[in-house]
Amino acid sequence: MKQxxxxxxxxxxxxCNKLIKPLGxxxxxxxxxxxxSKHVDIMPGDRNNNCLGLLKPIGxxxxxxxxxxxxxxxxxxxxxxNIMAKDDDMNLIIELSNNQxxxxxxxx
Numbered sequence: 596m597k598q599x600x601x602x603x604x605x606x607x608x609x610x611c612n613k614l615i616k617p618l619g620x621x622x623x624x625x626x627x628x629x630x631x632s633k634h635v636d637i638m639p640g641d642r643n644n645n646c647l648g649l650l651k652p653i654g655x656x657x658x659x660x661x662x663x664x665x666x667x668x669x670x671x672x673x674x675x676x677n678i679m680a681k682d683d684d685m686n687l688i689i690e691l692s693n694n695q696x697x698x699x700x701x702x703x
Contacts, residue, residue: 602640609633610649618680625650625664627682630691634668634675646671655679655692662688 603617610631617623622640625632632650637643648670655662656676663676664683679688 602642618682620681621678623680624677625652625680625683627680628684630664630683630687632664632666632675632677634670634673646673650675650677652687652691654695655688664688664691 601622603619603622605617606615606623607613608615608626608629608631611626611629613626613628615623615626615628624636624639630652632652634646634648634650635642635644646668648668650666650668652664653667654665656665657663658678662679664679666675666677667673668675
């Protein structure tokens with residue numbers, strides 16, 4: 596079972612360079628403006644991963660009453676998932692979802 600370490604620190608997004616404020620209700624683990632994240636955790640919040648590659652958002656999946664953003668690390672290639680935050684750019688969430696649908700139709 597995964598152990599969660601609460602880390603809700605301010606950071607600057609390494610993809611879009613925006614200053615990201617703490618989320619306030621859970622750990623902030625990605626940029627709400629561009630949805631990129633950083634491959635820093637082994638277990639949620641532990642900041643023990645040495646990869647430190649950028650996690651590119653590549654898809655969306657339904658999770659309970661919300662969604663998870665699916666990522667692919669641009670350095671090591673590992674896939675990763677983060678729960679969507681309340682202040683994430685919904686236009687980007689919809690765009691990711693639409694891209695998934697287009698890929699499924701194209702390859703079906």
